[in-house]
Amino acid sequence: KANFVKLNAVTAGVADIKRIAEDTKNYMINPKGRTVLFIDEIHRFNKSQQDALLPYVEEGSIVLIGATTETPFFEVNKAVISRSSVFMLKPLTKENLIAIVENALKDKERGLGNYDIEISREALDALAEISNGDARIALNAIELAVISSEIDAQGKIKITTETIEECVQKKTISFDKSGESHYDNISAFIKSMRGSDPDAAVFYLARALYAGEDPEFLARRIIICASEDVGMANPSALQVAVAAAEAVRMIGMPEARIVLAHAAVMV
DSSP states (O other): OOEEEEEEEETTHHHHHHHHHHHHHHTOOTOOEEEEEETGGGSOOOOOHTTTTTTHHTSSSSSEEOSSSHHHHHHHEEEEEEETTTOOOOOOOOHHHHHHHHHHHHTTTSSSSSSOOOOHHHHHHHHHHHHTTTTHHHHHHHHHHTTTTTTTTSSSSEOOOOHHHHHHHOOOOOSSSSSHHHHHHHHHHHHHHHHTTTHHHHHHHHHHHHOOOOOOHHHHHHHHIIIIIGGGSTTTTHHHHHHHHHHHHHTTTTTTHHHHHHHHHHH
C-alpha cells in the first residue's frame, strides 16, 4: 500500500529524486511514509545521480526497483548494488511466445478474438523465432498482420509465414522445412572452430548468415567457444571474440560478416 512512482533515467535527474523523497516524508501526501520508486534504464543515471538515491534507500523511505538491459555489476554503482538483490529476467521461450500469441488471438476484450483468424503452425513458429524472446515484438507483429490482411470470401483472415515476415521486416531462418538443419549448421560451426578448421568454420558461418541468422547470436557462440574450448591455450582468442561482438553491434550487416569471419578463424 505504499506510494508508487515511476521514473525513466533518460529524462529524470537528481531534482526528481529529491522531489520524490520530499513527497515521501510529507504525511499529508503519503501517510505510509514509504515510496516504491521504479527507475527504468537505471544504467543511464551517472554516478552522482545514483549516489543521490543512497540515503533514502538506506533509511528505508524509498524502496528502489531498477531495471536495466545492461549488466548491473558494471553499469550500476557498487554502493547501490550492495544494497540490492539482483534478478536476471530471461528471454521468453518459443513455447511461451506461441502461447501468448494464441491467447491474443482468442481474447475478445484485449486481443483479436473478434476476428475470424486462421494462422498456420509454420507462421506461429516463424513469429516465435523472429521475436527472439520478446513478447512485444510478437504481439505487435500479429496485430499488424491481422489489420493489414484482407478478409477472404469465407470471412476469414489467413496469416502465413510470408505475412509475418512482411510485418516484422525480417526473414525467418530457413535451412530446410523442418528447421532441424538450423541447429545442425550451428553445431557444425562450433565443431569446426573447436577442431581448428578455418575453411569449415567460415563455410558454416556464411551459410548461417545467408539463411538470415542473427549476427549477434553467432558472435555469442564465438565468445563461448573462445573461453570454453580455447581457454588458456590462447587467452587472446577471448579478447578478439569479445571485440568482434562489440564491432558487430556497432556496424551491423553486411560488414559484420567480415568481423565474424575474422573472429571465427582466430578462435
